[in-house]
Amino acid sequence: MANRYLHNVQGLFDTIAPNYDRMNNIISLGTHRHWRRQTMAQIQLAPTAQALDLCCGTGDWTIAIANDLQPTGEVIGLDFSAPMLKIAQQKVNQANVADRVWLRRGNAMHLPFHDNSFDLVTIGFGLRNLPDKPQALAEIYRVLKPGAQLVCLETSQPDQRLIKPVWQWYFTKVVPFFGRLFAHQYQEYSYLQETTRHFVSYRQLVGLFEQAGFQAVHYQRFNFGAAAAHFGTKPSLEDAHD
Incomplete structure (x- = not known):
């Protein structure tokens, strides 16, 4: 069931890839860039860090992380949509950060990486589309x-x-209308507004983080709560032995 769901969602994102960036700007009225900048400002990242950006889409957050890294650092952008990754690669090349970015196709619920590999994992506007959120958080x-x-x-x-x-x-009426008007994709954007409306609350997401083992979980809300950034830390070895 989960595999079929993921396949259907992948097909949806393959379809909307050419219009994805433009529609994000329209639907969020451009505020999604502000949300990401505000979130990035709270991240302490060493310039030589190894980072992973899950559900990276067309690569905006991947590139933002890469801009904070030296060439000896690296950020991997992982997504299940090949058309999304193709656009992301074009943007990575244009941003001149290809020396520290590796884009890879994969499943966020079954990560093809070793334990204890990354100094930072980010996931932007992707968790709500995964059928098994606890599994994804456990993998992270x-x-x-x-x-x-x-x-x-x-x-x-x-x-x-x-x-x-x-x-x-706005999400039940206007977002699908925008999808039809600007991208001729009413059904796709009707689905996306449903995932937004039915996603867990910001308080429930704190609980999911904590259930996965994360500590010092906190959040910042944007636009009266239309979006939220959640932060959680994997316990250090010292904490684990306490």
């Missing part, structure tokens, strides 16, 4: 080095009484 925990951090930037759900109805109207 496995490949992180002790003391290293997971950073998840994701759409979220406002809980303010006056804001929530507006947010629900």
Whole structure:
């Protein structure tokens, strides 16, 4: 069941890849770039770090991480959509960071990396599309080095009484309409708004992080709660032995 679901979602992202960046700008009114900059500002990353950007899509966050690295550092961008990765590679080349970026096709729930490999793992707007979120978080925990951090930037759900109805109207009515108007892909963007509406709350996501073993879990909310960045740290070896 999970494999079939993942195959269907992969097909969806293959389809929307050519319009993905433009539609992100339209749907978020450009604010997704601000969310990522604000999130990046809170990440302490050594210039020689080994980083992994999961569900990297067209590579914006991968490139942002690469810009903070020296050539001796590396960021791997992993995604299951070949068309997304093709666009990402073009953007990596244009950004002149190909010497520290490796793009790879793969499944975020079954990572093809050794235990304790990365100083940082990021996942932006991808966790909600994975059928088994605890499995994905367990895999991220496995490949992180002790003391290293997971950073998840994701759409979220406002809980303010006056804001929530507006947010629900926007995602249920306006987002699919934009998909039809600007990309001729009503069904695809109808699905994406459903994943946004039905994703766990920011508080529930804290619980999923903690269940996976992450410590010092905290979050920052954006745009009255329309998005949230969650941070969690894999315990250091000293903490693990306490």
